[in-house]
Amino acid sequence: MSSDIRNDIREHMEVIGADGVHVGTVDAVDGDRIKLTKKDSSAGYDQETHAGHHHYLSVGLVADIEGDQVRLSANGANAAELFIEEE
Template sequence: MVDKSQIKEHAEIIGADGAHVGTVDRVEGDRIKLTKADSGEGSHEGHHHFIPLSLVSEVEGETVRLSANADVAVSFEAESDGRPAH
């Protein structure tokens, strides 16, 4: 597992395919909290979403790379109350 102290606020999160997934707000426990700007649309808009640290494959400076493609990674996102975001 990646050292979570390497994950910095405002770092870009990208999937294994290189596609943008979100932007780090901060790390909370075993999850990365995404900024509200990456919350999506409709009922998801304006809510923080979270991605499990278990999906992080590496941290390169200001970039967090995931082990899953972006479209798969967003299926793991959860709302702040733990409910799936999608």
């Protein structure tokens, strides 16, 4: 893995928590944040506050890249609490 993990993250990769729970799908890398697709914005989370817009996660939460998956250091529920809302 390269020293700058941002270069290893690609569009359409699945983002999973440390517990293997699906957190989202990569739309793009935006600076030090991973932009998740809108279609995953409400997957398993509060439908009212998370639906219909992009969410971002800090690249600092990435523990590893495994094939087409971005594995986070936080479990799925904790990662959802760390979502950065679209501005």
